Amino acid sequence: MSDLPVSLLDMRQALSRREVSARELLDGCIAHITATDDRINAFTRRTLERAYGEADAADAVLRRASPEQRSLLPPLLGIPYAVKNLFDVAGEVTLAGSRLHRSRPPASTDAVLVTRLRDAGAVLVGMLNMDEFAYGFTTENSHYGACHNPHDTTRVAGGSSGGSAAAIAAGQVPLTLASDTNGSIRVPSSLCGVWGLKPTFGRLSCRGTYPFVASLDHLGPLSDSVEGLALAYDALQGADPEDPACLARHTQPVLPHLAVADQRPLRVAVLDGYFQEFAGPAARAAVASAAQVLGAADAVTWPDAAVARAAAFIITASEGGALHLESLRTRRDEFEPLSVDRFISGVVQPAAWSVRAHRFRSMNRARVLALFEQWDVLLAPATPVVAPLIGSEWIDINEQRLPCRPSLGLLTQPISFVGCPVISAPFWPSQGNGLPMGVQLIAAPWREDLAFRAAQILQLSGLAHVNLNSHLIEPDADRRQQAATTGHVTHG
């Protein structure tokens, strides 16, 4: 295999020009997964028969299209992607990272978002590792093995969507789908250095995915560029009358916003207080870089951030535990050892705590919305620290010792609690010693377009980018580094 494009945009261009076929791209993709996944453990299942069927169908469309018609082809035609293994895929068991689900029947149909990517021409390569039932921030899954960070395989990939971020960072696929209840897209995006979008709560249909905390669950894409993220996000949008939690009534594409020049300057500020208290040196440096590029000179305070985090934690424990009550009674020994006690703790919580948390959420939402009357985008670190070592029990943040697994979501939980859309932008501060750090680009509900505009500015600055050149992934890292600087990355 040689000279096959790796990035989503390069793949798209090469396919459009008929320089490569979707089947050839898929061959390269599978070969790369085979060569790397014993070190990364991003995939729990490969869907090769389906993938080749979808790739051949894409090639048939490409062959029939005249050069004039190629700009009108489905937006992700022939692009390989993979999904967190809580998405239903027809004919496959939806594991949700659990051993308990192995005996379940295969899904009869695809999840809505998988159907939408299929309609957009994308090629499903497989299903990805995650924390059991999405309850975790590290993807140290005892049943399927820990997912390793491609930039340092002794470190966690983040979670709960660790496989979804690691697969992109390792150059295995340029696009994945994942879920985010308290930070499960943003935390692994930060620790693996990829672009991730948690859309507005209720924006995308959740039908056909295994839930964690229905009142907080979001789904979204991760990709290797802002444009890749936007192409996927636009393809995923649409109303779903059969999902009562899908509040979107029509699509609001973001790609047109990225193409328009001379737009009104963005009003950007940095979140202070709580978001600095729990930010280590690399996190602070990444936000400072983003603020400089975006001209963010002012600091603002997110209302009651610590309370919002506490409330999100309490709702999560209660709803998550209640969902699994029957299994906790009868099959407790089959649960993930790292999370089963937290599930039980949640299920025995006083109901008064959860009710109060929901009532607070209602009040907190109103105060957060008021912030966005003055600001378009707010900045905060996505994680307190860069990726910890696998097995870490504690992390130190500004002289505070905190439990590692729940604390990686300290900075994401208050934001998703009120449903704001967030893009995690990958930065590479020197304080990270080669490891990435995500910056959250937070916008008002239903204003993903503003977060995308900020992301595009950061990408154009050259400071926020995916780095597929880790020597841990490819033996010929030097060549990949050289290719990356010319904007064309190829597999060796």
Added chain:
Amino acid sequence: MSGAVPPVALAAQDVRDYVARAASVLGISLDDAAITRVAEHFTRTTALARVLETVKLNDDVEAAAVYSPAPFPEPISAPRVDQA
């Protein structure tokens, strides 16, 4: 914002007793080791519940049963109901 007074700190044995009895009510039987582990998590959650209780909530603040982050913006071209 300050409001309700947080409850007093719970003794470790009280937490263990609560966890064991609440689990029993729900049909979950726990051995001593499991009670200890769950009680550690429960104690951590108790501290967060105290943070939550520092906020004053008026009685008319309702739980968001079907949560909507903000009104969904309708397209400018959408017909009004009385015109449809």
